[in-house]
Amino acid sequence: MQPETEQPLRGKEHGLVFQVRAAQADPAAADALVGQYMPFIRSETYKFTHAPVEAGHEDELSIATLAFYEAALSYQAGRGAFLPYAAAAIRNRLIDHYRTEQRHGGSVSLDAPAGEDGRLLAETLPDSRDDIGAYELRQATRAEIAEFGRQLAKFGLSFSDVADNCPRQQRTLEACRAVLDCARANPILLEKLLRTGRLPMRELAFGSGVEKKTIERHRKYLVAILLAFTNGYEIIRGHLCQLTPRGGTRE
Amino acid sequence: MKYLVMETHPAYAVVLDEGGRFLKAANLHYQVGETVDEVIELQAAPPRRRRRPLWGFVCALALVCCGLAAYAGWWQPNFAPYGVLRIRINPDVELTVSKTDRVLDARARNEAGAALLEKLELKGEDSDEAVEKLVEEAIDQGWLPEGGLVSIDAESEDDDWELREEAALGAQLRDEFGTYFALRLGALEDSREDWDAASSENRDPASSENRYAGREDWDDDDDDDDDDWDDWDEYD
Numbered sequence: 148m149q150p151e152t153e154q155p156l157r158g159k160e161h162g163l164v165f166q167v168r169a170a171q172a173d174p175a176a177a178d179a180l181v182g183q184y185m186p187f188i189r190s191e192t193y194k195f196t197h198a199p200v201e202a203g204h205e206d207e208l209s210i211a212t213l214a215f216y217e218a219a220l221s222y223q224a225g226r227g228a229f230l231p232y233a234a235a236a237i238r239n240r241l242i243d244h245y246r247t248e249q250r251h252g253g254s255v256s257l258d259a260p261a262g263e264d265g266r267l268l269a270e271t272l273p274d275s276r277d278d279i280g281a282y283e284l285r286q287a288t289r290a291e292i293a294e295f296g297r298q299l300a301k302f303g304l305s306f307s308d309v310a311d312n313c314p315r316q317q318r319t320l321e322a323c324r325a326v327l328d329c330a331r332a333n334p335i336l337l338e339k340l341l342r343t344g345r346l347p348m349r350e351l352a353f354g355s356g357v358e359k360k361t362i363e364r365h366r367k368y369l370v371a372i373l374l375a376f377t378n379g380y381e382i383i384r385g386h387l388c389q390l391t392p393r394g395g396t397r398e
Numbered sequence: 399m400k401y402l403v404m405e406t407h408p409a410y411a412v413v414l415d416e417g418g419r420f421l422k423a424a425n426l427h428y429q430v431g432e433t434v435d436e437v438i439e440l441q442a443a444p445p446r447r448r449r450r451p452l453w454g455f456v457c458a459l460a461l462v463c464c465g466l467a468a469y470a471g472w473w474q475p476n477f478a479p480y481g482v483l484r485i486r487i488n489p490d491v492e493l494t495v496s497k498t499d500r501v502l503d504a505r506a507r508n509e510a511g512a513a514l515l516e517k518l519e520l521k522g523e524d525s526d527e528a529v530e531k532l533v534e535e536a537i538d539q540g541w542l543p544e545g546g547l548v549s550i551d552a553e554s555e556d557d558d559w560e561l562r563e564e565a566a567l568g569a570q571l572r573d574e575f576g577t578y579f580a581l582r583l584g585a586l587e588d589s590r591e592d593w594d595a596a597s598s599e600n601r602d603p604a605s606s607e608n609r610y611a612g613r614e615d616w617d618d619d620d621d622d623d624d625d626d627w628d629d630w631d632e633y634d
Contacts, residue, residue, distance in 0.1 A: 174407065181409045206426055210438060213424040216409035217441055244438070288431035292404055306405040306412040310420040320419065327418070372418050386402045386433070389417040 163229055170219045174307040181216060187230065188215050191237045207241060214240035284382075291382045295375065302344060302370050312367035322357045323365055323372070327390065329354035330373050337377050346370055401437050403428040413437055476500055481554030481563065484584070485529060487536045487546065489514040499525040499563075510541060525563070526570050533571060537578075544578055551584030 166183075169176035181188075189200055192211040200208045218236035222229055258267055296306065314320045329351055330336045336354070339347045346366055352359040362369060372390075375383050401413035404420070411425040413434070423437035480497040484490070489510035494503040504520040506512035514535055520528040529550070536542040550567055552560040564583040571581060 177409065178407050181407075185408075209424050209426045212409045213438065213440060285429075285431045288402070292402075292430055296405070306420065307407070307422070310412045310422045313420045320417075324418070368420065371420065383402070383414070386400070386414065387416060387418050 164224050167219050167222050167229055168224070170216075171222075174305065177216060177219060180219060181212060184215065184233075185212075187233075188212050188237065191234050192241070195238060195241045207244070210240055210244050211237045288382050291380055295380055295383060298374055299371060302374075304367050304370060306371075308367050309371040312365055314365055314368065319361065319365065322355075322361050323369060324390065325355040326351050326357050326362060326369055327372055327376065331376055337373060340370070340373055341377060346373070399435075401434050403430055403432045403434065406430060410440055411437075477502065479503075481552055481556065481559055483525060483529065483563065483567070484549075484551040484553070485532055486549040486551075487533070487542050489532075489536060489541055491515060491532060493520065493525060493528055495525045495563075497559075501525055501528045504528070514539065514541070526567060529567055530570065530574060533575065533579075542579055546579045547582060548579050549582040549584065 166176070166180050170180045171177075188211050189208065192200060192204065192208050195211075196204045196207055198204060214237040215233050217240070218229070218233040222232060226232075258269065260267060299305065299309070314323055330340075333350075333354060336347050336350055339350075346362070346369060348359055348362050348366075351357070351369075352362055374380075375387065399415055399417075401415050401421070401423070403411050403413050405412040406425050406428055409425065410422045411428045413421050413423050413428075415421060421437065422440035424440075426434075426438070428434065475497045477496060477500075479494045479502055481495055483493040483495060484507075485493070488508075490507035491511040491514060492505045492507055493501050494505070495501055501520045501523045504515055504518070506515050514532065518531055518535055520531065523531070533542065533548060542548065548571070550564055552563040552567075554560050554563075568581055568583050
């Protein structure tokens, strides 16, 4: 016979598994799960840093939160409880982070004290930045990204969806770039995308020489990147400086 | 490489790099529209396994098929009894053999046979070698003098196998021992006797007479009142 206290614990763990499954499919559910378990994440971070997060360990907390999210994405029910798994994932991620930081041990932090007067090193450097210009640029960028997000929503997409659908292998990325080059060389295809709300797959496959199956598989990503090259997204296009058009596309 | 922050979440931020990749990265207190030089990328989760409800069934079916193939292709020919060889010298021995002529069991049918098998381990041997060993041992123990008789009978549901097995054993024993002893092959002899009997029956008129022996009143169903054999005599 099992102890009476074990039953509620098992029920709680069972509920958590459902929450994790929901988080694997839905970014909003993932945000809710992370918000609910933030005390646990802080606790695990504290176990590693042995200092409060507020004492200069904000980055560690961010990395621990990312590790918790990664654990939620990769968790498989039936392979043990989630929380010990997430705790191990957080610890491993923080160890990796510290090892990476140690490799940059020779560099000097701008936050380091510059002298005896208590000023930081960054404060002693000449300030050549145009803060007002940078603020205005950021505001314009935010507005453009918000508009871009609204346009994506018309296609039923979010930035998280696009990131999940983004090709990871270089060869696939090259294929997607060939599709983009084809669309840029044939603006009528971009217009068709905006007009119909659908990716003109047949024309893009024919024009780029990329297999239709590859285009279908990365449809969300291609919609986003093609949309960025329609009118109205100058800042985003300016950021994508590595996406220069290449030859070899067919009209 | 520079990254433009597109969206922020409690656990991660979606950033766009200069090469056009949308990435999920640790949200180090980023703000949308901010450009950063370095990010800590989300490590791609391993692809989730698709549920395959028929997987167990397919595995079980494959195992059954493998089992059947092993039974039919290996176990049955090697380990299932296919026929019996009976060797009679004076010792009487019966060998159970598989389709691949492997001796599965050796059994004595009389005391002399038991004495013969005491010194021999025939299980697993090829049937040719087993019979040869039996004959050699019989000679050594004095059961088979020169000019003696060795009788071999093969029995199986497969008539062809009986004939093949006896012919092969006969040829081998003759090669090995020459005319040291006389050999009687059961199935071959039986088939020859059947053939001879059938032939002689066809040739020998006495057999026709014998067919009607004891039947003194043979009515030929004709209208005359002659005796049964009258018509026969007239015919002769």
